[in-house]
Amino acid sequence: MKLLTDELIKTLPPLYSTENIKDPLIQCKFFTPDSSWSWYVLEFDKTNEIFFGYVCGLERELGYFSLEELESVKGQLGLAVERDTSFKPTKLSVIKKEHQ
Numbered sequence: 001m002k003l004l005t006d007e008l009i010k011t012l013p014p015l016y017s018t019e020n021i022k023d024p025l026i027q028c029k030f031f032t033p034d035s036s037w038s039w040y041v042l043e044f045d046k047t048n049e050i051f052f053g054y055v056c057g058l059e060r061e062l063g064y065f066s067l068e069e070l071e072s073v074k075g076q077l078g079l080a081v082e083r084d085t086s087f088k089p090t091k092l093s094v095i096k097k098e099h100q
Contacts, residue, residue: 003030003070003083012044015052023093026054029084034075039065040095054092056099 011027018024026040040054042062049067054060070081 001080001082003081004067008083009044009046012041015043015045015050018042023091025089026092026095027089029087030070030081031084032073032075032079032081034077034079037073037075037081038099039070039081040092042092054095060096060099 008028013027024042026042028041030039030041031037037057038055039051040056041051042054043052044050051065051067053062053065055063055065073081075081
């Protein structure tokens with residue numbers, strides 16, 4: 001599965017564009033189907049292919065991650081990261097509450 005489509009790239013806000021929004025929208029979700037890791041995207045730098053978003057893994061935190069990193073990650077059974085094609089844009093506060 002291609003993690004990013006041209007259509008999705010067009011919808012992703014550029015880096016730093018949501019930093020003054022109190023409760024920004026998560027635009028898409030990536031996950032490992034064979035582990036508990038998820039990456040929720042708030043912003044994307046098209047030039048450097050860097051995301052900013054909410055990462056749920058060993059810790060839950062806001063941070064940067066790259067497309068290259070996501071494409072190289074494998075879960076416990078060797079499965080690659082996938083994009084959740086059924087994910088709808090959701091407020092960050094809702095996602096945080098789901099992962100408490």
